[in-house]
Amino acid sequence: MSFFNKVLASFGIGGAKVDTKLEKSEYIAGEVMRGKVEVYGGNLEQQIDSIYLTVYTTYIRESDDRKYTDIAPVKKYKVNDPFTIGANETKIIPFSIDLPVETPITIGNTRVWVSTGLDIKNAADPEDKDYIGVRPSKLANQILEVVEQLGFRLRKAECEQASKRIRNQYPFVQEFEFIPTSGVYRGRLDELEIVFLSQSEQSAELLIQVDRKARGFGGFLAEALEMDESHIRLSITTQDLPYLQEKFNQVISKHL
Template identity: 60%
Template structure:
């Protein structure tokens, strides 16, 4: 390789291109994702130091009483050791990884994408982004359907920075905000927020924030002081699916 070609490669001119193809564009947390990374060499030979996939989303972060949107890393997977890619060479690298159980769902403003990157020393690293639709697993779907059947409508779903007491592996949580438009809790609740904390053993811990509707002067004072909000945590399993609506309704009724 001539010195001129080396210089071209080092600034990213004529460099490698990457394209990631997913076997399917939707999956539930915990499911296997398969695909292949296609790499095409540029005009010059280049050493690829690393190939990686990263699973990402965005979330709201608050600082100095202002909220702004930032990118959040869910997980990162290394696919290959370093190798040399010849000029115009095409290479395919298959991959398989499990979608983490705490991956947010594709509801509301929440978007999830797989970013592919090549690490090329002293070069402009090529990358590729592929959006993936993350759907609820049967247990989470049962919870969402039960809430809907009780007359709640999903108003918003968004990832937000997690307070320290709720923070686990990720710096954010996904909140599902519901309002009662029919059913037994219309007129009793202003809204209800639901957060999932999935476990790897087929269980999901749920945190609900139940916002009672203000009643009379005492109710308005409680609302003004945010004393009308109740937090409750409980666990559901696959065995609860046939009776999910009854279970969740009984929990809400204690605080409505």
């Protein structure tokens, strides 16, 4: 192969390309993702050091009273060991990986995708991007359903930059903002916010903000000073599911 073609390949021209094909386009957080990576050789033989799949999400970051959309990796996986792909050769590599249970739900403006990259020595690394839909895990879904059963309606859901106070392994948290539309909390609360601080298949750590409705001058003063808000940390496990609605009722009622 000519020197000129080697130079072009180093810039990604005429080099190997990659295409990931997922088994489906929508997953439940925590589910196993299956698919295959197809690698197409270019104009010359190349050494592929690794193939990596990275799950990314978007989140909102505020700076100087302005909002920006940032991206953050949720998980990175190495698919294979080094190999050589010949000119015009095709290699198909199946994979099976776990989608982290803490992957944000794709609701509102939140996006999640799988990025595939080839690590090629002395060459531009080709990439592929596949957007996926993510539904809540079984436990998270039951938590959100119980909140709705208490008479709340989801008004907004967004991935936001996590403050230093609540930051865990990710720079973001997903916040769900509910308003009471029926039941005992209508007229007594302005809103209820739920943040998933951490999750596993068996448990979830929540931060709940109860925003009481202002009553009279004292209430409006408290609202202006944000004294009408209560923040509660709550741990939920699968053992709580039979009486989850009662548990939420007790927690919210204490902060009315």
